[in-house]
Amino acid sequence: MTEPNLGGSTALGPTAFTADDYAHRMARATAAATSAGLDGVVVTPGPDLVWLTGYTPTAVTERLTMLVLAPGTEPALLVPALERGDAATAVAPPPSTCGPGATGRTRTRWPPACSGGGRRFGVSDSTWAMHVLGLQEAVPDLRLAALTRCLPMLRAVKDDAELDRLARAGAAADAAYEEIVGAPFAGRKESEVAADLDALLRRFGHEQVDFTLVASGPDGADPHHEAGERVIEHGDVVVLDFGGLLSGYGSDTTRTVVVGEPTEEVREVHEVVRRAQQAGVEAVRPGATCQDVDRAARTVIADAGYGEKFIHRTGHGIGVTTHEPPYMVEGEEQPLVPGMCFSVEPGIYLQGRFGVRIEDIVAVGPDGLGRRLNNTDRALRVVG
Structure with a gap:
């Protein structure tokens, strides 16, 4: 695109x-x-x-x-x-x-x-x-x-000016991520890291912060865990999901990091999610529907043996709110149209242990292909 x-x-x-x-x-x-x-x-x-x-x-x-x-x-x-x-x-x-x-x-x-x-x-x-x-x-x-x-598609197709705002919001969220991974994690509460993310989003231009989810260790197995008082420990996998509004348009991105060297299992699960997310983005093509994006990501996770651990839809639209139509979910046969913007965010959640999610906002271009509006590294990042 x-x-x-x-x-x-x-x-x-x-x-x-x-x-x-x-x-x-x-x-x-x-x-x-x-x-x-x-x-x-x-x-x-x-x-x-x-x-x-x-x-x-x-x-x-x-x-x-x-x-x-x-x-x-x-x-x-x-x-x-x-x-x-x-x-x-x-x-x-x-x-x-x-x-x-x-x-x-x-x-x-x-x-x-x-x-x-x-x-x-x-x-x-x-x-x-x-x-x-x-x-x-x-x-x-x-x-x-x-x-x-x-009229589910009323706000779904964005014009160039709206795409501009969404791209700026995505770039600001990326900048916040690049800063937060340089901060200490071990020994700090989830809520403290979340407060840092809030401040970084505002520093990089957001006038409104809608959410800063920081889910460490077993908390990461809850996709909507609110940052709490749990102290992050060495060895924890930490899901970071954050976004808000910049110039009236939304950002929303998720990356998963690990405090110290990851185990082989953590590496494996993260790699499965990374490949699933890549498959979901690549499913954005001329003639594709919303459910095709969900199917592409879900198939990778199911084939790896984690199908029952992916417990939510693959994505949602974004615009003047951070969640709006269209939805990337089985049964949604709405064709993808140039100008649509939505998240692609598969995940695997192992109850009582850890979770992994990777999320980018994707825009459908005039050629029918997708372009990510988030461009930070999707590899497993080791933090201190």
Whole structure:
């Protein structure tokens, strides 16, 4: 895959998205809704609203904020009256206001696009239940479906500017890894190493750190272990999984290190995972589907006799959040499309002993092949 187009970026970072960029995204979403047989989409605060408008409310409360997109109508953004000033300076569509009644419940005139019997709208997954129920009460014949079910690929295909941001986030995470492996591990708590990783991600440009998983020894057999008070010992295998947001786009990478010289078993397991991860990346090719990536990685691990020890999907999409569609998992027949970005992160987990995982973010290029956005050494690294 060719490098993302960095035109428009500066030495200090990528240029800001414009009102035209957001208008184009809203038009894309409206067209996708029509193709899916929907009459429109309803978007409340969360990643979909950020991606479509650039607007993040200062506070997400019981007061309704809602973007409505429907064919043949202008985008409509409803915000509480006290939020109108912020919304007017931050988004492409001019906001209109709705205010709470004496009970705190929102009273508003729903956009005409939502009215009429039998209409079916996609609604963002982050919508509060009270707002979904309120909308159904106000428009009884309105049918709603979760956006990730009816439009799962809405944010999945990135343009050059988004690829630029993802590449920068990946490079910053790589820089954090290269620094952390030079720090002492033995005799320190997992939480202390995790705090170092947090500081390094911020030092290299992340405005938000979402997770710094440090799982040593038997803790590494839990894929989502939170860094705890366990003291890392000589001989421990340590899984490092970390990421967050830089310029609004995500990083997520995993490497496995060992404190001191590894045993032959540790070397073997790590090599199996490394080959599985390589196979998953190489499965990204024209005509491939999401499940093909999962199958390629899983086959290597199963053939080595560790099939039951790989207990999660091979990958997930990434963009304005660190986990989003598409998912690299058996049964997901979505074709890989140029511009998609997702993790490839197989692992082996030996309960009570140790775990190994290797993860890179991969972007699908215009030729249909994959390119890693993480480029640190995937070999087993010995730390002190």
